[in-house]
Amino acid sequence: MRNERRISDMVVNYTPCGHCRQFMNELHSAEKISIHLPHSQNNPLHSYLPDAFGPKDLDIAAHLLAEENHDLVADHQDDLVNQAILAANQSHCPYSNSPHGIAILFKNGDVVTGRYAENAAFNPSLPALQTALNFAYLNDRKLSDIERIVMAEKALKLSHKNNG
Numbered sequence: 001m002r003n004e005r006r007i008s009d010m011v012v013n014y015t016p017c018g019h020c021r022q023f024m025n026e027l028h029s030a031e032k033i034s035i036h037l038p039h040s041q042n043n044p045l046h047s048y049l050p051d052a053f054g055p056k057d058l059d060i061a062a063h064l065l066a067e068e069n070h071d072l073v074a075d076h077q078d079d080l081v082n083q084a085i086l087a088a089n090q091s092h093c094p095y096s097n098s099p100h101g102i103a104i105l106f107k108n109g110d111v112v113t114g115r116y117a118e119n120a121a122f123n124p125s126l127p128a129l130q131t132a133l134n135f136a137y138l139n140d141r142k143l144s145d146i147e148r149i150v151m152a153e154k155a156l157k158l159s160h161k162n163n164g
Contacts (some may be wrong), residue, residue, distance in 0.1 A: 005065055011036045016048060019124040026064035026092070054120045055094070062094040062135040064117060070099040070154060080105050084152035085114050087128060091116035100153035102128040104136060105147045112136045122142055 010016065016024070016035065024045050026031055026032050046052065055063065062068070072089040073081035080103045087101025093116050100102040102114045114132025118127045126134075128151065138141070 002012075005067070007033060007065070009034045010035060013038060017090055021045065021049045021052075022054075022119055022121045022124045023064065023117070025052050028063040028066060030054070030063075036153050049087055058095065059121070060086070060094045064092045064093065064119075066092070066098075068092060070156060072099065072152070080111065080148060080150045081152065084110055084150040087113040087115040087132075088152045088154065091118075091128070093118040095120065095122070098154065100128050102132040103152075104146055104151045105150075106136075106141055106146040108145050112139065112141060122158060 007024070008029070010024065010033060012035065020053065023032055027033065030045055033043075035043045035045060035048060037043070055061070068075060068090045069094075070089050070091065074085040074089070076085065078080050084101045084103035088099045089101070091099035091101060093099050093157050095118050098116070100116050104112045104114075106112070112132055112135045114128040114130065114135060116128045117126040117131060129149075133143075
């Protein structure tokens with residue numbers, strides 16, 4: 001989710017779990033993805049996900065990792081708010097149309113962002129906070145070094161913020 005547009009091959013030590021398979025099924029050209037295991041090479045995704053349920057079943061043409069634009073404008077005075085808005089604008093949410101993004105500021109000034117990654121199966125969907133925290137962990141950031149977190153979302157009935 002760092003501006004990649006397509007994944008052609010997955011090289012893993014073990015058979016991908018169900019959630020991973022569902023996300024691979026959301027990708028552009030999912031039917032062409034090859035999964036490579038130590039004991040078995042060039043396995044098509046559909047051999048691990050028979051009778052798959054995905055975007056095509058819901059007449060959705062949008063794919064995970066495709067360029068997204070939800071017409072959110074990043075013109076706030078606060079740069080961290082703008083980064084959260086830009087992340088929200090890139091959300092993959094063709095089912096709920098409820099984009100949201102997160103920007104995390106660390107004490108050293110670094111910023112990590114995350115955006116919503118929705119899935120046709122819904123349960124495996126990844127909220128923006130989860131994707132941001134995953135990127136933070138992948139970049140050796142410590143949660144104790146977080147200075148500030150901002151969430152941006154499109155004003156809709158479905159909201160991720162607490163209205164209570």
